Amino acid sequence: MKMNVILSSIRNCAKNLLLVSGLLFAPLALAAGSAEKGKTAFVKHGCWQCHGFVGQGGVTGPKLAPNPIPPEAFSAFVRFSAGGMPPYLKAILSDDDLADIHAYLQSQPKAPDYKSIPLLNP
Amino acid sequence: MSRKDPGPKADRRRFLTGVVAAGAATAMAPVRSADVVAQAPRAPSALPPSGKAAEAETGTPRELARVKGIPGSDFMVDVIKTLDIKYLPANCASSYRAIHESLINYGGNKMPEFLTCMHEESAVGMAHGYFKVAGKPLMTLCHGTVGLQHATMGIYNAWCDRVPVIVVGGNDMDAATRPPGVPTFHSAQDINALVRDFTKWDDTPVSLQHFSQSFVRAYKIAMTPPYGPVMISLDAGLQQEPMKNHGGEKPYIPRYVPTAPPQGDSGAVKEAARLLAAAQNPVIVADRAARTANGMKLLVQLAETLQARVIDQGGRMNFPRTHYLSAPPTAVGNADVIIGLELSDFWATVNSYTDNGMNEGIGTNSTRIKRDTKLISISSVELNTKANYQDFQRFQVIDVQMAGDAEATLPALVEAVKAAIPNDRKAAIEKRGEAARKAYAEGMARTREAAAVAWNASPISTARMCMEVYAAVKDLDWSLVASEGNVSNWPNRLWPLEKYHHWLGRSGGYGVGYGAPASVGAALANRDLGRFSVSIQSDGDLMYAPGVLWTAAKHKIPLLSVMHNNRGYHQEVMHVQRLSNFRNRVANLGGDMGPVGTSIQNPDVEYHKLAESMGWWAKGPIKDPAQLGAALREAVKVVQSGQPALLNVWTQPR
Numbered sequence: 001m002k003m004n005v006i007l008s009s010i011r012n013c014a015k016n017l018l019l020v021s022g023l024l025f026a027p028l029a030l031a032a033g034s035a036e037k038g039k040t041a042f043v044k045h046g047c048w049q050c051h052g053f054v055g056q057g058g059v060t061g062p063k064l065a066p067n068p069i070p071p072e073a074f075s076a077f078v079r080f081s082a083g084g085m086p087p088y089l090k091a092i093l094s095d096d097d098l099a100d101i102h103a104y105l106q107s108q109p110k111a112p113d114y115k116s117i118p119l120l121n122p
Numbered sequence: 123m124s125r126k127d128p129g130p131k132a133d134r135r136r137f138l139t140g141v142v143a144a145g146a147a148t149a150m151a152p153v154r155s156a157d158v159v160a161q162a163p164r165a166p167s168a169l170p171p172s173g174k175a176a177e178a179e180t181g182t183p184r185e186l187a188r189v190k191g192i193p194g195s196d197f198m199v200d201v202i203k204t205l206d207i208k209y210l211p212a213n214c215a216s217s218y219r220a221i222h223e224s225l226i227n228y229g230g231n232k233m234p235e236f237l238t239c240m241h242e243e244s245a246v247g248m249a250h251g252y253f254k255v256a257g258k259p260l261m262t263l264c265h266g267t268v269g270l271q272h273a274t275m276g277i278y279n280a281w282c283d284r285v286p287v288i289v290v291g292g293n294d295m296d297a298a299t300r301p302p303g304v305p306t307f308h309s310a311q312d313i314n315a316l317v318r319d320f321t322k323w324d325d326t327p328v329s330l331q332h333f334s335q336s337f338v339r340a341y342k343i344a345m346t347p348p349y350g351p352v353m354i355s356l357d358a359g360l361q362q363e364p365m366k367n368h369g370g371e372k373p374y375i376p377r378y379v380p381t382a383p384p385q386g387d388s389g390a391v392k393e394a395a396r397l398l399a400a401a402q403n404p405v406i407v408a409d410r411a412a413r414t415a416n417g418m419k420l421l422v423q424l425a426e427t428l429q430a431r432v433i434d435q436g437g438r439m440n441f442p443r444t445h446y447l448s449a450p451p452t453a454v455g456n457a458d459v460i461i462g463l464e465l466s467d468f469w470a471t472v473n474s475y476t477d478n479g480m481n482e483g484i485g486t487n488s489t490r491i492k493r494d495t496k497l498i499s500i501s502s503v504e505l506n507t508k509a510n511y512q513d514f515q516r517f518q519v520i521d522v523q524m525a526g527d528a529e530a531t532l533p534a535l536v537e538a539v540k541a542a543i544p545n546d547r548k549a550a551i552e553k554r555g556e557a558a559r560k561a562y563a564e565g566m567a568r569t570r571e572a573a574a575v576a577w578n579a580s581p582i583s584t585a586r587m588c589m590e591v592y593a594a595v596k597d598l599d600w601s602l603v604a605s606e607g608n609v610s611n612w613p614n615r616l617w618p619l620e621k622y623h624h625w626l627g628r629s630g631g632y633g634v635g636y637g638a639p640a641s642v643g644a645a646l647a648n649r650d651l652g653r654f655s656v657s658i659q660s661d662g663d664l665m666y667a668p669g670v671l672w673t674a675a676k677h678k679i680p681l682l683s684v685m686h687n688n689r690g691y692h693q694e695v696m697h698v699q700r701l702s703n704f705r706n707r708v709a710n711l712g713g714d715m716g717p718v719g720t721s722i723q724n725p726d727v728e729y730h731k732l733a734e735s736m737g738w739w740a741k742g743p744i745k746d747p748a749q750l751g752a753a754l755r756e757a758v759k760v761v762q763s764g765q766p767a768l769l770n771v772w773t774q775p776r
Contacts, residue, residue, distance in 0.1 A: 053581065082486075
């Protein structure tokens, strides 16, 4: 069996277990991160490519900020994604960088109400 | 292949000999081969010319041998003029020099008017964009070998996008007499073979009578749905030789009579109507359904008769985005009957593919629809499927499949649906419409909410850029002639696209480099109709063949081009990132923002300076969203004065 199949199987199992029970794994806690470092990590690891420089999202990736999902869910998704987004394992994205990225997303200001923007109410 | 009658009395070979001799006489005296052998080493050019050379440079050239009679290429121009072809975008080439000369001198450079292009791909792209506005095809000329090789990607896009373009390639076929060297490098046995897999028809006429029939036939085939590009190989000899009578008569020009488009089988139409009328939740999906503005009206009639939601995939402007029945792609999920109209990919309409590295790297497939959903298709492309290029996409089982043109079939389908709806279903159908109104309003609110995120970000968000552009043109009779480079579909999601010319679709084959030339071609057609053209121009697309900017300035084609300058090939960035992750390797950025080979930065291209150098009004780079509105208003005024204008806007990736 090829290595990527094994990895895929491991990821699938992990994801399914997380989604189904939510209890079998200990929560993937993230240490408090640095928003400033997270801004750099967000670009360095290519998150901006689909989600935009401030995590606003688009047709290629969902909105991440403001109000990102909780750290545990964020970490689980990034590590075990089996959807359109490729998973980021620890070897390529450290827990520290992941925590910083979450902190960066959390630091994003609330978006203005679209009703207050004339161009969005022609 | 050789022609049956080489026309020896005043043939082009003697004419060519004369040209060569005369050309040489203007520079230096003709040299015999014996002279070449005995020639001394060449003296430095700074020395005074010899007496012989001076005589050759200042003397009167001898009389050229002239071709007697009417040049064949004049007759070709007569044929072309019967077909009402307004423009001829082309890059000049010696293999079609005879018809080039006839077009601009004998033909007066009108109908068609020659437009100077700097790349054959640009010429085809211009014809592509022009057709989508004007509904009439253009022709282009090119070297049959090297020029056609440049043109092929544009032709493939036109093929996939079902757009007629008449491509004529010059080719000097007589190997025994054609000039050696470059003209022979530029000749081939069968130039059409290069594009045969993605053209509807091709021919190699060997007489003028053959040419007139071929050209009218090519036009007719190109203009019969499904539309598509056609190719004619035009022998240089045939262009240059004098016209000869055939059987005592001059060659005739066949009259062009349009072919009626194919319609879906009447029995299949009735069965489709029965399914749609009985459906609880029918959904209409359209890609290239509306060939004309009338196609849009017919689709609205069908949708309103059924109160069915419509997913416009955007190959053409099929359905008004302001209509409450306009729906997102996810609407197929609740459908029990789906009718697809000229879909380029029915499989992907009802299934999804995820490139997640699973299944040994080939990804996963899943259905988007319920198990028993009935599928109906009307598509003229069923009549024109070829084997090699895979534009027919994955195979999808369809319950009622019609090989016919959707727009031509819609009148019969609308009537059949009206007849099939029983009276006791009408109230339920009206109620369906109420639910659609609610879903539409909620969807628009969610879309605007999403657009507001990153509204003030720098680089400028694609939502902000698109809405600033709309605000600048909304009071004009505008036409969004191209939207290349993925701006998260904001124009389709937020602009009130209502008229057929508001949205022209995309490239068809996704060959990058379509946006710039297609915009210029469409702007040319809009210029003649008094409309304002605006394009969202991606950076990578423009850099394929930026010379088309010069063509726009040269021929005074007004166009507002707003750069979506995200400084990368973002369609490709994620592919490399994805594979890096699957292989558990850190993507090598090489000092740029995206993986090595996907960024267009360091140095950053100054598109405003590029455009300025080719005669455009231009401004940039604009990185602050607060500055964009004023710059756009300034640019709009420039375009209204008849000039092209470009704004270099630094944007978010998508």
